[in-house]
Amino acid sequence: MITGFKSLTALALFAGAANAIWPQPVSYEHGSTVVWISDDISMKFSGPANNSQKATDKVNHAWSRTKTTLLSDNFVPWKFHKRGDNFEPADTNGPKLKNIIITQTTSETSAPAEYGTDESYNLTIPDAGDSAYITAPTSFGVLHALNTLTQLFYASNKHKNHGVYSPLAPVRVLDKPKFQHRGLNLDVARQWYPKEDILRTIDALAWNKMNRLHLHVTDSQSWPLEIPALPDLAPCGAYAEGLTYTPEDLAEMLDFAEKRGVQVIIEIDMPGHTSAIAEAYPELIAGWNIQPNWDRYAAQPPSGSLKLNNEAVRKFLTTLFGDLLPRLRDHTNYFHTGGDEVNKNVYLFDEGIKSNATDVLTPALQKFIEHVHGEVRKGKMSPVVWEEMLIDWKLTLPKDVIVQTWISDASTKTAVEKGHRVIAGNYNFWYLDCGNGQWLDFGPNVYKQFYPFNDYCSPKKNWRLIYSFDPVAGLTPEQAALVLGGEVHAWSEQIDGVSLDSVVWPRASAAGEVLWSGRTDAQGVNRTFADASPRLAEFRERLVLRGVGASPIMQLWCHQNEGDCALN
Numbered sequence: 156m157i158t159g160f161k162s163l164t165a166l167a168l169f170a171g172a173a174n175a176i177w178p179q180p181v182s183y184e185h186g187s188t189v190v191w192i193s194d195d196i197s198m199k200f201s202g203p204a205n206n207s208q209k210a211t212d213k214v215n216h217a218w219s220r221t222k223t224t225l226l227s228d229n230f231v232p233w234k235f236h237k238r239g240d241n242f243e244p245a246d247t248n249g250p251k252l253k254n255i256i257i258t259q260t261t262s263e264t265s266a267p268a269e270y271g272t273d274e275s276y277n278l279t280i281p282d283a284g285d286s287a288y289i290t291a292p293t294s295f296g297v298l299h300a301l302n303t304l305t306q307l308f309y310a311s312n313k314h315k316n317h318g319v320y321s322p323l324a325p326v327r328v329l330d331k332p333k334f335q336h337r338g339l340n341l342d343v344a345r346q347w348y349p350k351e352d353i354l355r356t357i358d359a360l361a362w363n364k365m366n367r368l369h370l371h372v373t374d375s376q377s378w379p380l381e382i383p384a385l386p387d388l389a390p391c392g393a394y395a396e397g398l399t400y401t402p403e404d405l406a407e408m409l410d411f412a413e414k415r416g417v418q419v420i421i422e423i424d425m426p427g428h429t430s431a432i433a434e435a436y437p438e439l440i441a442g443w444n445i446q447p448n449w450d451r452y453a454a455q456p457p458s459g460s461l462k463l464n465n466e467a468v469r470k471f472l473t474t475l476f477g478d479l480l481p482r483l484r485d486h487t488n489y490f491h492t493g494g495d496e497v498n499k500n501v502y503l504f505d506e507g508i509k510s511n512a513t514d515v516l517t518p519a520l521q522k523f524i525e526h527v528h529g530e531v532r533k534g535k536m537s538p539v540v541w542e543e544m545l546i547d548w549k550l551t552l553p554k555d556v557i558v559q560t561w562i563s564d565a566s567t568k569t570a571v572e573k574g575h576r577v578i579a580g581n582y583n584f585w586y587l588d589c590g591n592g593q594w595l596d597f598g599p600n601v602y603k604q605f606y607p608f609n610d611y612c613s614p615k616k617n618w619r620l621i622y623s624f625d626p627v628a629g630l631t632p633e634q635a636a637l638v639l640g641g642e643v644h645a646w647s648e649q650i651d652g653v654s655l656d657s658v659v660w661p662r663a664s665a666a667g668e669v670l671w672s673g674r675t676d677a678q679g680v681n682r683t684f685a686d687a688s689p690r691l692a693e694f695r696e697r698l699v700l701r702g703v704g705a706s707p708i709m710q711l712w713c714h715q716n717e718g719d720c721a722l723n
């Protein structure tokens with residue numbers, strides 16, 4: 156406890172308010188003095204002389220967004236006070252915040268952020284002064300601090316023309332993330348997502364202090380990503396003309412994300428999940444759209460897999476990576492080559508294989524991956540793969556390959572035991588698409604055996620279940636050090652832009668807090684729902700205010716009567 160700061164429990168004045176910072180900082184101390192924000196609040200930034208222009212621009216851009224959020228997108232927290240409570244400041248006297256003094260203490264290059272980037276920050280709002288202070292080693296930390304700053308302020312109903320206030324001064328926040336990879340995997344291939352949906356999702360990720368958007372951008376059902384060197388690929392592979400991401404769209408997403416401290420990692424899943432390629436290049440795909448017994452040849456229709464032992468496929472991949480990777484290279488060091496759910500029987504149709512035997516397929520798959528990863532490394536990036544490549548197929552993968560696990564915690568353990576860095580996200584906890592029921596139609600002969608049509612990962616993973624998942628549970632500290640973090644997953648069989656926000660938010664926020672703050676607190680004790688739910692509820696209000704259609708987590712009565720909706 157820093158002298159002069161009241162503890163959270165001593166704060167009777169603001170009781171009933173959620174008083175929320177989401178995700179929970181490492182250390183947060185505050186008082187109960189009201190500070191107003193001046194309408195002409197300004198920011199002064201100083202960084203090292205040799206700081207990159209990119210980092211400086213990022214901070215300036217972040218400040219202009221922060222100012223808008225603070226002054227225009229703020230809310231009156233009536234939902235968090237008992238009916239009839241007179242919780243607003245009595246008058247508009249008192250200190251006015253006029254400056255945000257930001258110091259970045261180490262210089263950054265313009266290279267994409269590596270794992271290990273210091274995202275810590277120190278935010279101080281004195282109770283009397285007219286300036287708040289942010290110190291951070293990097294622009295990433297500065298952005299997180301500005302984000303936290305926005306969560307300390309509220310709009311006033313009573314004093315409409317006097318801006319916004321924080322009833323919490325003085326404030327001291329010291330903070331840093333537990334995990335380096337805090338992401339969402341968004342499947343933009345099974346449904347078409349307009350660019351705006353993706354940009355809005357990036358904003359929401361950043362407000363959660365999440366820093367990775369994994370775009371699963373192609374699949375068997377559609378190929379929306381334009382590759383100018385393969386001019387027929389997207390026009391034929393997309394669901395319809397115009398439902399594609401142009402190179403300009405991609406560049407805009409990458410830049411938009413980078414300005415918000417979010418790195419976009421593109422996945423081109425292969426060799427399975429590729430049959431959309433057949434729309435333009437049928438000669439590259441084995442077993443395309445076998446009907447009606449597609450389920451022998453693929454996890455989903457249409458069946459089809461890139462041929463494994465095939466010169467034309469190798470040439471196609473070299474062209475693909477030669478076009479795409481240079482466009483990503485300034486923004487990320489990582490490229491996801493997929494590798495999940497490779498079907499064996501489909502290779503009975505591959506003229507270079509003609510077998511479904513593991514001992515025939517494995518060496519061919521090994522060669523295929525070596526070619527693919529060779530191209531990725533030639534593009535000066537590190538490959539990411541789904542766990543099946545390492546664990547089911549037991550391929551030989553160099554240690555630079557990051558393994559993304561989804562099937563079990565045991566897979567995470569196996570992958571780190573083999574020395575790989577891991578992105579975790581067990582589907583029993585972190586799949587946001589579960590519980591909608593089956594998307595398949597069932598014929599009259601089989602429908603009875605599928606009643607009541609639950610999907611394979613039913614039930615829906617509610618935010619509490621998501622919050623209870625610890626990506627490093629059961630690992631030694633040495634093993635845990637290889638877990639970069641995790642991702643929640645939004646597979647899009649039954650999600651599109653219409654429902655995206657309410658499916659993803661605020662449930663992804665629960666994972667966001669686990670990844671930023673840890674499942675357990677500094678004492679190693681599990682974080683509680685009683686602590687999390689009012690903060691998550693308030694954070695959800697801020698998401699809604701900023702244009703994200705996040706779902707509510709409790710009825711209002713529970714917010715207004717904090718603590719009275721617990722079952723003990």
Ligand SMILES: *[C@@H]1O[C@H](CO)[C@@H](O)[C@H](O)[C@H]1NC(C)=O
Nearest residue numbers: 203204205206207262263264
């Ligand atoms: C910036 O300058 C400092 C001090 O001279 C030096 O230690 C650091 O390596 C430089 N950083 C970059 C990115 O050039």
Ligand SMILES: *[C@@H]1O[C@H](CO)[C@@H](O)[C@H](O)[C@H]1NC(C)=O
Nearest residue numbers: 277278279288289290327329
């Ligand atoms: C945080 O910033 C404040 C104000 O600039 C400073 O007094 C304090 O020493 C800093 N704390 C740490 C741990 O860096």
Ligand SMILES: *[C@@H]1O[C@H](CO)[C@@H](O)[C@H](O)[C@H]1NC(C)=O
Nearest residue numbers: 451499500503510511512513
């Ligand atoms: C492999 O293919 C053969 C020949 O079509 C088939 O009889 C067998 O069931 C297949 N094996 C598996 C594991 O599906």
Ligand SMILES: *[C@@H]1O[C@H](CO)[C@@H](O)[C@H](O)[C@H]1NC(C)=O
Nearest residue numbers: 622623624625628674680681
């Ligand atoms: C902490 O939570 C985990 C699940 O996330 C659970 O397995 C464990 O029993 C909890 N520990 C305690 C002490 O409640």
